[in-house]
Amino acid sequence: MTETTTGATGALLSATALRKTYGATAALDGADFQIRAGEIVAVMGPSGSGKSTLLHCLAGIVPPDEGQVHYQGRELSGLSDAERSALRRGAFGFVFQFGQLVPELSCVENVALPLRLTGVDRKTAEGRAAEWLERLEVADVARKRPGQVSGGQGQRVAIARALVATPRVIFADEPTGALDSLNGERVMELLTAAARDTGAAVVLVTHETRVAAYSDRDVVVRDGKARDVAGMAGVA
Ligand SMILES: Nc1ncnc2c1ncn2[C@@H]1O[C@H](COP(=O)(O)OP(=O)(O)OP(=O)(O)O)[C@@H](O)[C@H]1O
Numbered sequence: 019m020t021e022t023t024t025g026a027t028g029a030l031l032s033a034t035a036l037r038k039t040y041g042a043t044a045a046l047d048g049a050d051f052q053i054r055a056g057e058i059v060a061v062m063g064p065s066g067s068g069k070s071t072l073l074h075c076l077a078g079i080v081p082p083d084e085g086q087v088h089y090q091g092r093e094l095s096g097l098s099d100a101e102r103s104a105l106r107r108g109a110f111g112f113v114f115q116f117g118q119l120v121p122e123l124s125c126v127e128n129v130a131l132p133l134r135l136t137g138v139d140r141k142t143a144e145g146r147a148a149e150w151l152e153r154l155e156v157a158d159v160a161r162k163r164p165g166q167v168s169g170g171q172g173q174r175v176a177i178a179r180a181l182v183a184t185p186r187v188i189f190a191d192e193p194t195g196a197l198d199s200l201n202g203e204r205v206m207e208l209l210t211a212a213a214r215d216t217g218a219a220v221v222l223v224t225h226e227t228r229v230a231a232y233s234d235r236d237v238v239v240r241d242g243k244a245r246d247v248a249g250m251a252g253v254a
Pocket residue numbers: 040043044045063064065066067068069070071072225
């Protein structure tokens with residue numbers, strides 16, 4: 019497993035006192051969050067409570083108005099745009115509810131994309147992508163376009179794409195939100211098994227307790243404030 023630098027609290031990724039306002043709406047109002055290497059944390063809470071905004075701030079997609087996010091002890095706002103993009107490409111993987119696949123590319127090309135963007139040649143990238151599709155039980159859709167596959171198959175392709183570059187953190191925002199319960203359960207099993215095997219941490223935004231059951235720990239977001247339900251027990 020890759021050696022992992024963590025902050026003083028033992029967290030791989032942490033956020034302190036995040037505030038983010040959209041007009042008159044305080045999407046985040048003093049949110050704290052921590053996740054350790056290899057840990058799966060569910061971020062729960064009612065609709066509009068700030069879960070997605072927290073995920074976007076943690077991933078460096080949205081800059082908070084106040085507060086800090088540290089990854090491996092480095093503050094994200096201290097990085098240049100290029101460094102933040104490189105971090106998102108190399109160390110982070112993303113799975114969203116809808117539409118994250120590029121419609122013009124085949125499924126195997128979609129999965130290979132994160133590797134191609136880091137300079138891996140096409141043959142190697144597509145070979146690794148094909149292995150991940152196999153592992154996610156969707157090898158048969160490799161040459162199809164996203165528009166030609168089912169929602170469950172598309173989500174498995176998206177998970178393969180999130181994992182192909184062996185990220186240290188996977189950000190999953192309602193990854194089963196568009197799926198029926200059987201498909202949702204299988205997608206969660208495959209996602210969490212793959213994360214455990216590769217040692218990736220998972221920030222899992224969901225409002226479903228059935229999905230949160232796959233996590234090690236729950237964090238509840240309410241009115242833009244995050245509360246760690248059980249605490250980070252055992253953090254050095
Ligand atoms: N880009 C934006 N522009 C304006 N308001 C936004 C934006 N993003 C989020 N908000 C507002 O911030 C608040 C928190 O939104 P957020 O999407 O983080 O909540 P959530 O808990 O993920 O909700 P849901 O479960 O419904 O997806 C909401 O009131 C939302 O309308």
